[in-house]
Amino acid sequence: MQQTEVSGDLPSLSLSLGGRGTSSYHADPSLKHRKRKREQYDRRSRAKHLLRARNCMMRRCSNEFDGKGHLLIRLILLCAASVHRRDLRTAAESLMNLYRRASLTGEPIERVAAYFADGLFARLLLPSSPLQATIAANPSPEEELAAFAGFYYASPCYQFAHFTANQAIMDAYEEAESFNGGNLHVVDLDVSHGFQWPSLMQSLSDRATTTNKPISLSITGFGRSLHELRQTAARLRSFAGGCSNLSFDFQGKIIRPSHSGPLAVLREKKNATVVVNNLVFYLQTLKSTAEISSTLRAIREVNPNLVILVEREDRRPEPEEHLTENRLDGEEEGGGGGGFLPRFMESLQYFAAMFDSLNGCLPRESLERVRIEKNHLGREIREALLMGDRPGRRTREMMMERRWFEGVRMSWRAVSQAKLLVKMKSQGSAMEHLRGGARFSVWEEDDGRALSLGWQGRRLLTVTAWRCSP
Template identity: 30%
Template sequence: MLSNSSFSTGGSHGEEQDPLLPLPLPHTTPYFSPMIHIRQLLISCAELVSQSDFIAAHRLVSFLLSSTSSSAYGDSTDRVVYHFSRALFLRISRHTFFDSNTFLSSSSSSASSPICLQALESSYFYLNQVTPFVRFCHLTANQAILEAVEGQQSIHIIDFDTMQGLQWPPLMQAIAERSDPLNPPFIRMTGTGHNMETLQRTGDRLQNFAQSMGLRFQFHPLLLLHGSTADLPSIITLFPDETLAVNCVLYMHKLLGEDSNDVNLFLRSIKSMNPKIVTLAEREANHNNPNFMQRFISALDHYTTLFDALETTLPPNSHERLALEKVWFGREIVDIVSSEGEERRERHERFESWVDKFRSSGFSSVPLSAYALTQAKLLLSGHYHLEGVEGYKLQIHDDSSFFLGWQNMPLFSISSWQ
């Protein structure tokens, strides 16, 4: 770990730098040449924070923020330094008298404040369009649902955190292609979220698309308040002749908190509804660790890999990438690093943790089909394969779960249960 004396900027021997003065620019020091040194500086700053040495931590994070290696517009390394330094500065400012606006602009320091719905929806659309991660989850979950409801005339899909409903048009089209046009199945969808206007717009779009496919379709918007997931059968109407599918794509981690009982209650509530299939997609990361240093290093590894993937997929000055990193990934980093307790919302856990939770609630894993694997491979080879670049990697675990990562780092997992 770097000591306070590591940040001396010159002057007489042994003279200490004023902690409130800016540190020298990085081109005057060898620390900022390879990525491994920058990574160590971020970890050293996090260690100082974990030890409540906020004066030394402030000096180091000020150095990082004022360096040329910290930029939202630079390469992937610059962007990692930028977002993690901001998050560390915000955490330090919450424990000290340091003003978070000293180095952070008003726009960047608002990373932990509420964001407009339109910006959030746009960033999710970019996430779906410019990376394979969401498409991979949607495609694999849809194939599992399609196989589970094969030949059924009455289908009920409960989709948690529906947002724009980007997942569902491909599934509707696949169901329509397999159905008798004179007797199409009836699809009823319960879409959950936190904004009724968004849900209603999504329902209207899906209704219009289903009609164009010749499908009978109903959409039921459902606002889910905190704690309301514990007794789902009392708030979701079920019919005995329906085949039920439950979709939890990038949703379950939102139920995690200081008390993990919410997840157990949710899963038992789902189990009591007797679904034919439950699809689960989550980040492959451990951001729910109560130990700050372990959580910080896990997040640093995860987002460094994500930003490397974006660097290869998108051009340097891509507006889509900038919006995605600011509104989506940047805000996640701020939450993971700067927040604690009930205030912290981004609590991703690794796949093995979800396996334990599902099994303890009475679920068994359902193998993902060979066709689902073929589709996932086609997605990556057709849209995200770059000549000469060893990039996105697909891994299979026990035929029941797929992992999508960048190079050798898994980033997302998808599985199905019953």
């Protein structure tokens, strides 16, 4: 979060807040002029007061928390509903109250409120507003990588997802070992910083040494920038250089939404075990269930050995009519908002649990925790508020089954590994000192075909593996 002083060009601020539009009318030009001037003054005044309230929150060390987290949640929801309706007056009042009660260094719910307030403020601003660069400023690539790495090693969340997915990949590779020629090809649709793959490389290297059969691993990683892809490639090639009996190749590609774009790289080696990883991320770039269905159909035709889905746990009720062929959000074109608040509430509950769990991994006074929340989780909150509605896990599973995919049971090794990870992370961390049984837990669901990680009884992430039905 950046701090912005209010002494800037206030006329430009008056054009920053996008309020509800007023209908044109044929009245006295002088009346129209006075009304326009009054509206500009109101917007300028609200922008000025909001920035002042935000700056006060940025400088505030901490609130004396009164335990009324439910009041903060009500304020966040009221603000979200007002922003969605473009009700500028109510939204500005709600944001003022949020900034007065939120804190970047307080209890988890206070910190969540601070980042959601900024996300809602950014959504309230016009896209062309000069304030967007401050309210919704993204960290530098170096800051983002440092925050991601900090969260990766402090919390078991991402390690759980990666280790569980990698075990499923190892199981699929070993099952096809008699005819895959020692070749494994992974198409990672969100390779990011590549933190998932060193553990798989080590497992493959151990397997190759044990069986005395060299293994070839090819990863085609899709990312959002060439800079990040080059860094990821260098990092993975360096690690692979220390793995015996393992040859490694990495190809980086920019992700571009298309129902068949990533599939052209599949089956480059005959009989290779092929895995599609992080499919959920790619599906979220598509705009309709028709595009999602086309993508799943195209993947089915390629016939990969395994498809991995890692997703945030979604507890929203999802009726059958959610699966329309044209729209995903279930809202009217005019923005009536029937589906917005349930989606927003789910995001709020998810991030509140994530912040609370991080509180259990790092001490409250930890500067590392502050950097993680600012440069990683805070950015995820902003992206979640800007993203349109997407099918939840249950709906996505239904779509997979309709396209002739079937769930794969997680092996006992995957379950045992996940439980061991949670136990190891619970020892020697801040969780040892928490009261009331605050801890991470692992759940097996859907007759062993889904493995979930949760915090305080609230599921956070779920991993599922799929293969083409006979």
